[in-house]
Amino acid sequence: MARLDRTAQTGLKVPKGEVEGPDSDLTLLIAASSRLWRLQDLREGLSEILDAAIEFLGADKGNIRLLDERGILTIAAQRGFGKEFTRSFSEVSADDPSACGRALQSGQRIVVDDIETHPGYASLLQTARATGYRAVQSTPLFGRSGAILGMLSTHFAGPHVPSDRELSRLDLYAQQAANFIERCRIEDALRSAASQQRAIASLGEFALRERDLQTVFDYATRSIAETLNVELCKILQCIPGERLVLLAGVGWKEGLLGTATVSAGLESQAGYTLASSAPVIVPDLSKESRFSGPPLLVEHGVVSGMSCIIRDIEGKPWGVLGAHAKRRLTFTIDSINFLMSAANILADAIYRHRTEFVLQQNEKQLRDLAETIPQLAWYANSDGYITWYNKRWYEYTGTSAEQMRGWGWQSVHDPAVLPEVLSRWKSSIATGQPFSMVFPLRGADGVFRPFLTKVMPLTDDKGHVVQWFGTNTDISEQQEMQEALRASQQRFSEFMQCLPGLAWIKDLEGRYVYANEAAQNVFGKTGNLYGQTDHHIFEPETADQFRKNDLLALGQPAGIQVIEQLTHADGSVHYSLVSKFPMTGVDGRPNMIGGVAFDVTDWKLAEKRQRLMLNELNHRVKNTLAIVQAIASQTWRATQDATEFQSAFSARVMALARAHSLLTKTQWQGASIHDLIVGALAPFTDNAGSRISFEGPNIDINPNSAVTLSLLLHELATNASKHGSLSVPNGKLSVLWHRAANNGETSVKIAWRESDGPGAIAPVKKGFGSRLVMASMEQLKGAIEVEFPPEGFRCTLLIPLTPNGPTSFY
Amino acid sequence: MKLLRGLRVLVVEDEPLIAMELQDMLQDLQCEVVAAAGQLESAMTLAETCDFQLAILDVNLAGQRIDPVADIIAKRGRPILFLTGYGKDGVPSIVSARVLEKPYQLGALRRALHDASGAI
DSSP, rough: OEEEEEOHHHHHHOHHHHHTTTTTHHHHHHHHHHHHHHHOOHHHHHHHHHOOOOOHHHHHEEEEEEEETTSSSEEEEESSOOHHHHTTTTEEOOOSHHHHHHHHHHHHHHEEEEEEEEEGGHHHHHHHHHHHEEEEEEEEEEEETSEEEEEEEEEEOOOOOOHHHHHHHHHHHHHHHHHHHHHHHHHHHHHHHHHHHHHHHHHHHHHHHOOOHHHHHHHHHHHHHHHOOOOOOOOEETTTTTEEEEEESSSTTTTTTOOEEEEOOOOOOHHHHOOOOEEESOOOOGGGGOOOOOOOHTTTTOOOEEEEEEEOTTTTTTEEEEEEEEEOOOOOOOOHHHHHHHHHHHHHHHHHHHHHHHHHHHHHHHHHHHHHSSSSSEEEETTTOOOEEHHHHHHHTTTOOHHHHTTTTGGBEEEEHOOOHHHHHHHHHTTOOOOOEEEEEOOSSSSSEEEEEEEEEEEEESSOEEEEEEEEOOOOHHHHHHHHHHHHHHHHHHHHHHHEEEEEEEEEEEEEEEEEEHHHHHHGGSOOOOOOOOHHOOOOOHHHHHHHHHOOOOOOOOEEEEEEEEOOOOSSSEEEEEEEEEEEEETEEEEEEEEEEEEHHHHHHHHHHHHHHHHHHHHHHHHHHHHHHHHHHHHHHSSSSSHHHHHHHHHHHHHHOOOOOHHHHHSSSSSHHHHHHHHHHHHHHHHHHHEEEEOOOOOOEEEEHHHHHHHHHHHHHHHHTSSGGGGGGGEEEEEEEEEEETTTEEEEEEEEESSSOOOOOOSOOOHHHHHHHHHHHHHTOEEEEEETTOOEEEEEEEEOOOOOOSOOOO | TTOOOOEEEEEESSOOHHHHHEEEEEEEEEEEEEESSHHHHHHHHHHHOOOOEEEEEEETTTTTTTTHHHHHHHTTTTEEEEEHHHHHHHOOOOOTTEEESSOEEEOHHHHHHHHHTHHH
């Protein structure tokens, strides 16, 4: 329903269509419709619609406007208007007094036949005159839903009223125009959705492939700007100090990328975006009330735009992604979704890059570390495929990375050991357990050396092995040293066991840390010797003695030599010559006490015995000299001249010497009575052998008695040869002896019988012989009986057979 | 000389010849040998019972030490002259006693007797 403001009807122009006939306008309509049908571009189509409408109505000029989301009609195409008009009336709202505004307001066509005469349009008069029109009509373009899509206005230079027929034709065409606009918009939406999807797909793919984050950012901003058909796009990253830095983008002035910052406060769009969970759309920055236009955007002439948050993996804001246009731009839901999708792809790329960066850093650090250690080192994948060796490996083996890759290491192994290495290594790979083994590795010089190899699994959060780290440590020197040490210990031990004495080592507290077998046998009777001190083992007195000497030895670098005394379990006292010496540790300070002991008990006893023997010998010599002196003195007292003295003295000394000779033979154990008698009678047997007889059992008497008896028998024999039976040619002498009991003591009884001599006469004065006999009996505890019958002298001696005292030979 | 005249001496000496010679020497010195013994038992008896002024004791009687005899005599307060072939070390420790080492000569015996009796 067109409404005609017919307030001024003067100078009406006759409509063209009506003049040319009823069919010509229909033909025009059909032609215009078919042209429009073939068009696809909105702008081209709108021009066509405008031209067709001007033609239908015979108008002079016109424009076509589209209604935007704000409810404002914006010029999309015009004919016949200058720049001034286009600028002044580019936007028309429903409250505008123009025909266009009124049509929008009323939802109906407005026809003004003459502005000059129409009082309602006085405010437009000046413009109309300047532009050069007097009549106008504005027809709303209704979409399928009945909403106004736009406005088709035509203007006439003079007063004019379109005919009803013209207007009904226009309505038909307007319907088609509206359909066209809707079609174009749907196609446009479809196209842009498709291009956005393509852009998202390529961005995703690019981000996945590209490792350099900055390149991804550059690509993303370029792609977003292109796809959304905007001039500017930006990626801002949050930095400390409540600011965001312009990290990447397109359309920005040179020198800003990487340096320009904006506030993260609510006053900037980026800051506002960070604070809001939803994307922020800005249709017109100049009309924005939520935040002030940040200088960066204003400076670049930004009019509209949208932005959303780029979040990190924990959901915290990492930065802001924004798209900005230098013109008014309507952002559809699709566009917003597109921007958010791009932001998500970037967030993923940032996270992955960060993770990879950390991983790379970690791996680099591990490798750097592995280069610093003196061992051979390498990394393997979880399946055991070795990916990296340190330089030391290549230096030692003289191999190349190509030769070693994967399982190439087998070439430097000893073929005899390799199967076991492989078996154990594969077992570790299968179970994820650490590997440890000693095996030989061939060096560049062709020599196999033993290596201690340890391989540790590196696991992820879930405990899965992601890598293996292996080290090979050359232990050939260690092994040689160990063998040398073992040999040294063996030698030490053997040496100690062969030592003809006790050997031990104690710590500073006196605890035994080593003892040879001999020492263990003597000290360790109560059990394990190690860890025990002398005070655990011995009587306090003995232990004190040992400890005192130990401490003494510690103060002497060369140690000490002492005689130590130890009473054995059987009560026998043993003496040891003990060497005690400090043993120094690596710091040069004594940390142990060594000891070696030799039993010198026998030597000590021998020494004592020797001293005793020397004493005894001295005594014996002196006693013998005293006896000789007595013999000399006694003989001198009883003789008249030197000749007689010389003969008697030497004979008596000889008797003494005979006893000594006999006793020497038996080591002064005793002398046989038989031998004593033979000895005493020997000087007389040469000329009276057949007249002398002696007989008796083999009886020994003690050395004391032997000497006395020897002298006694000598006196008896001398007396017989001078005065008795041996002084005459036919005289006889018989000496018989036998054992006899006397007061419970065993004695020997010696019977001296002379016969066929000159006859015995008892002496008037007691001579040397008689005195000696009497004195001897006192000494021998013996008894003597002397008879002087006519047939000859008789003497019976009874001498007890007592053993000698322990220390004296007389 | 006059001091020793009539000095009543107990002689203990196990070696018969030395005992004989000692008695002769004492007679030469005009001493009176009141008793002589060659064994420990008889010596102990004499030491207890015999009336003597001075004892001459051999320190070793057939392997037995003279100490029991010396103790008795020391208790009786009689001076002792020890005869020894062992040197002065083997002599019983009686402060007032004198020691004469074997072999000895008459002069040495006289001096020793003087010293010993002087301590009476």
